[in-house]
Amino acid sequence: MPSKRVVIVGGGFAGYEAARALLKIVSRTGDDIEVVLVNPTDYFLYLPLLPEVAAAVLDPRRVTVSLPATLPGVRLALGTVHAIDLESRKVAYTDPEGAERSLDYDRLVLAAGSVNKLLPIQGVSEHAHGFRGVPEALYLRDHIVRQIELATAADDQAERDARCTFVVVGAGYTGTEVAAQGPVFTAAIAGRHPELAGQKIRWMLLDVAPRVLPELDKRLSRAADRVLRERGVEVRMGDTVEEATGEGVRLKSGGFVANRTLVWCVGVRPDPLVENTGLPTQKGRLVTEPTLVVPGHPEVFACGDAAAVPDLTRPGQATAMTAQHATRQGKLAGHNVYASLTGGQLRPYKHHDLGFVVDLGRGEAAANPLRIPLAGFPARVVTRGYHLMAMPGNRVRTAVDWALDFLLGRQSVQLGLVRGPHVPLDTDSPELPRVTGK
Ligand SMILES: Cc1cc2nc3c(=O)[nH]c(=O)nc-3n(C[C@H](O)[C@H](O)[C@H](O)COP(=O)(O)OP(=O)(O)OC[C@H]3O[C@@H](n4cnc5c(N)ncnc54)[C@H](O)[C@@H]3O)c2cc1C
Structure with a gap:
């Protein structure tokens, strides 16, 4: 098979598992498939234990799992995707030092997760x-x-x-x-x-x-x-x-x-990256088929919080925004991306809540x-x-x-991170990105 490139946007639960699943398959089959993971940080963040970091139970490094160390063979592109050209199959991203870069893809996996939900409440x-x-x-x-x-x-x-x-x-x-x-x-x-x-x-x-x-x-x-x-x-x-x-x-x-x-x-809302795709959304999440394929774009897959994946165990509803679904959808995305590149059978997502x-x-x-x-x-x-x-x-x-x-017992010293009296709520939110094409 000629060289193909799969670009995965987001190295959270869904993107990480998609990359891992693809890596596993490719290292078994020897296919010439390059997997590129675009993520703003060089780590996967295990969000469920974040409250333990805030409460000084865990060192912050415990909830950050190194992407290069645990996904050898996956190319990490450090940055935030701000534009996707669906026509010419290209993503544009900004690296942490502000440089503009782009990547062509044969298959795209959108797994950008979610961000804080800001309600219009004064102050x-x-x-x-x-x-x-x-x-x-x-x-x-x-x-x-x-x-x-x-x-x-x-x-x-x-x-x-x-x-x-x-x-x-x-x-x-x-x-x-x-x-x-x-x-x-x-x-x-x-x-x-x-x-x-x-x-x-x-x-x-x-x-x-x-x-x-x-x-x-x-x-x-x-x-x-x-x-x-x-x-x-x-x-x-x-x-x-x-x-x-x-x-x-x-x-x-x-x-x-x-x-x-x-x-x-x-609560949270889907990452702003999905907002301007012009692709159908449901409550802000990208609509997908049960196979995680974005309708009308067999080369684009979406999973995790950013995607409204039909929940086949609860007809008519999308799967909940949980780590459990994101992890399993990520694994399936890896398999289905490979199947779509090699003429294999795509599988639907079906998972009973455990x-x-x-x-x-x-x-x-x-x-x-x-x-x-x-x-x-x-x-x-x-x-x-x-x-x-x-x-x-x-x-x-x-x-x-x-x-x-x-x-x-707890260590409780200030690290001097907080300079002013307040920290803005959206410290961690990326700017609204642009997406072009259909
Ligand atoms: C504090 C907290 C505690 C939680 N606890 C639980 C729990 O106990 N159990 C549970 O099931 N769920 C829990 N959740 C929810 C769970 O973490 C999410 O459902 C899960 O993280 C979704 O996975 P994801 O891969 O879709 O998104 P994420 O894990 O959020 O990953 C998205 C990734 O994409 C990256 N990204 C975003 N935008 C871009 C961009 N434009 N370009 C490139 N990369 C981008 C992000 O930096 C991130 O690395 C918790 C959530 C939070 C915030």
């Missing part, structure tokens, strides 16, 4: 912390430590209270995990400051939904709700933030909560592997075992960090 983009990448998790960690340390020096009780009040908006898995890990982390930091003895440290979790983890099994929701309340988190469902300021937040239910920390975990795990920190978790509801220690074992299996690297280091956290 949120200026005053809230987002939660999508390593920089944001580290900013948040630094910010939390700084608030507690500044609270020790505050003579004014109102200022102390505000600095010791943490508001998380969004009770999906990210917000729930952050709100559950948060009190454990702040208690550890405050415990080192005798000046804060007796000071109430307040964590609040808000969501317009009627229950935490609204998209998951009710039993998981109940288990998480119990743990949150036991840790003193004020769980306020049916409520949200109407305005954020540098001094605090105004709630929909009325009242103003003076605080300095607003963590915004209100359950979900939610790590709540300090010996607690909620999980429903194979729909068996678990809470407490058994859930914790399943959750951590699942993460170790699902991570494509860094497993031993991650397990060692967990053991060290158990034995030695």
Whole structure:
């Protein structure tokens, strides 16, 4: 077979697995297929453990798995794709130093994932912390430590209270995990400051939904709700933030909560790269056939959060935006891309949900592997075992960090990352890209 090039945009769950699957096939068959992975970073980010980075349980390097080290044979093109010419089969990208580059492709896999969902709520983009990448998790960690340390020096009780009040908006898995890990982390930091003895440290979790983890099994929701309340988190469902300021937040239910920390975990939307393709989208995600092929473009595949892949187990619906689907779709994309290049049979995507795990920190978790509801220690074992299996690297280091956290407690110094009083919400969002052609 003459030399072919497959370009994969995005090295997250879907793109990483697509590259890995293709690499495996090509190293077996010896076909002359070049696999190029375009990604802004040289690592795959294991997002589900990001709350543990913000809570200082894990070193940030644990959740970043090196692409060159774990995908030998795949060419990494460091950069952000900003234009796709579907007619001439070319992607244009900008490298981290601003240089413009382009790549021709025979097959394209769009796996650019999702970004923070910004709602038009006054003050949120200026005053809230987002939660999508390593920089944001580290900013948040630094910010939390700084608030507690500044609270020790505050003579004014109102200022102390505000600095010791943490508001998380969004009770999906990210917000729930952050709100559950948060009190454990702040208690550890405050415990080192005798000046804060007796000071109430307040964590609040808000969501317009009627229950935490609204998209998951009710039993998981109940288990998480119990743990949150036991840790003193004020769980306020049916409520949200109407305005954020540098001094605090105004709630929909009325009242103003003076605080300095607003963590915004209100879901995600597909990466802006898909927006201007002119290709059909469903709720912002690229419409695909069950084979992950973009209709009308047999050379383009899409998978993961960026794609509305039909869920054959729930007719009429698209697969949920989860790591489980993205991983499996990525694997299938690798197989189907190869099949499309070699005249093979493309397979449809069909996957039954295997359950979900939610790590709540300090010996607690909620999980429903194979729909068996678990809470407490058994859930914790399943959750951590699942993460170790699902991570494509860094497993031993991650397990060692967990053991060290158990034995030695948290490290809680500021790394000096946060210079101003606030971090803009979209720290990690790329600029809106351009896509041309059909
Ligand atoms: C904090 C957090 C916790 C989560 N926890 C869980 C969990 O516990 N369980 C679960 O199932 N799901 C969880 N999710 C959701 C899960 O991580 C996503 O569903 C999954 O990451 C989707 O995989 P993906 O490959 O589509 O996108 P991603 O993993 O987001 O990867 C997309 C990749 O594309 C890159 N990219 C984006 N734009 C471009 C561009 N223009 N050019 C080149 N590259 C680009 C990005 O940098 C990234 O590397 C969590 C999400 C977050 C944010």
